Amino acid sequence: MRILVVGAGAVGGYFGGRLVQAGRDVDFLVRPARAELLNEHGLNIRSVDGSTENIRVRAVTKDQLTADYDLVLLSVKSYGLEGAVEDLAPAVGPRTVVVPFLNGMRHLDVLVERFGEDRVYGGVCMVMTRLDERGGIVEVGKMGELVYGPLSDSPVIGLDQVHGALEEAGFTARPTKEIRQEMWDKWVFLASLGAVTCLMRAPIGRVNRAPGGSEFSAGMFAEAIAVATAAGYPPSDRIRGFADKVISDTERETSTSMYWDLTHDNPVEGDHIVGDLVARGRELGVPTPLFSLARTHLSVYSAARG
Ligand SMILES: NC(=O)C1=CN([C@@H]2O[C@H](COP(=O)(O)OP(=O)(O)OC[C@H]3O[C@@H](n4cnc5c(N)ncnc54)[C@H](OP(=O)(O)O)[C@@H]3O)[C@@H](O)[C@H]2O)C=CC1
Ligand SMILES: CC(C)(CO)C(=O)C(=O)O
DSSP states (O other): OEEEEEOOSHHHHHHHHHHHHTTOEEEEEOOHHHHHHHHHHOEEEEOTTSOEEEEOOEEEOGGGOOSOOSEEEEOOOGGGHHHHHHHHGGGOOTTOEEEEOOSSSTHHHHHHHHHOGGGBEEEEEEEEEEEOTTSOEEEEEEEEEEEEEESSSSOSSOHHHHHHHHSSSSSEEEEOSOHHHHHHHHHHHHHHHHHHHHHHTSOHHHHHHSTTHHHHHHHHHHHHHHHHHHTTOOOOHHHHHHHHHHHTOOSOOOOOHHHHHHHTTOOOOHIIIIIHHHHHHHHHTOOOHHHHHHHHHHHHHHHHHO
């Protein structure tokens, strides 16, 4: 299986690097500056235990793409989605599937419209990684799981084959026939945790220790759960269990990639992760006052960045 990883960022670099280490046939689609760096110096991954591995990788730019990849793993931020879809399109042939690992849901519509349902999978990634100033991948919490599954009943590449390409590569790889449910579950969890920590500008433990903090967190989760339920994807018991743990957590410094971006003056995926939940709530007649507040907050932040 020929694999193209689009975006050698915190997620793509981490999972793509592990796939290379496992001997898979992987190219990274990156922009010219990053291509030069990667091809010359390789990709660094620093693990939670502090050890760093340097991995030799093959970086390509959009003009070098040919339509003979089997699997395209898409791991850009939502605000880079449109550009990335244009750039990766030449890599998608009649027997290629695109598997996105963005948080949220809306990118599925964009990809299905462009490539057709049979060539798009859904995907979820669980990982806590950041980019350092030299483009190295830094693991800030121990996780490492990919979940993936077809959107249609007749994908051009079957789930077994996709799983064969991703399994046993140093992270948990989980195929599923219920990928939309998995994506909603992750979205409920991530959007709630992200909205709480971004609005309060603090990790979850500190929020919950404040007077009214835990009730505020519970209110945010309740809104996301109500939207998901109205959309036909009531969260699984597993996700409800995670939510209960987060709501009562007064110790941990847990936050999200969105909070990291907000506190490091990076662009945030507020529209894709929070705004879209508000929009779907409105369509479904589910009130989301706390999420609306978070959306406005993040929009003001984004506008100030220009
Ligand atoms: N980081 C995390 O812990 C987690 C992140 N996620 C989700 O995963 C998704 C990706 O996030 P993350 O990896 O952190 O983001 P990063 O910003 O670290 O990486 C995105 C990468 O995409 C590259 N990129 C953007 N557009 C293109 C393009 N047209 N061609 C080639 N490369 C491109 C960027 O390259 P350049 O440097 O050239 O701009 C950048 O390196 C997001 O939706 C996020 O919410 C999910 C779980 C955990
Ligand atoms: C919650 C978490 C860490 C899980 O992967 C995540 O998705 C994010 O921070 O974007």
